[in-house]
Amino acid sequence: MRIRCPFCGERSHAEFSYLGDAAPTRPNIGTRATVPDTTLFVDYVYMRDNRPGVMREYWQHVGGCRSWLIVERNVTTHAISNVASAREQVLAATEGEHP
Numbered sequence: 164m165r166i167r168c169p170f171c172g173e174r175s176h177a178e179f180s181y182l183g184d185a186a187p188t189r190p191n192i193g194t195r196a197t198v199p200d201t202t203l204f205v206d207y208v209y210m211r212d213n214r215p216g217v218m219r220e221y222w223q224h225v226g227g228c229r230s231w232l233i234v235e236r237n238v239t240t241h242a243i244s245n246v247a248s249a250r251e252q253v254l255a256a257t258e259g260e261h262p
Contacts, residue, residue: 185220
């Protein structure tokens, strides 16, 4: 499998480290003054769908520029449809949230 790093170009998957599913969002577990619902956090950390088809995944280019990437990959065929910088996607998603 080959992954096209937006910064380094196409490279072997051996240069990358897989983190996991990029879809889950970290739950807001409250403040120290409140008792957090730990089941939400446990589900966020450990519970993952294992379904066939295209998934968004976090990968890090450890053998190159060290950038974090979001890779859209068919987990059945390993066909990669898109690779983007995770940092740029987060910045684009949070644009306008800060005063």
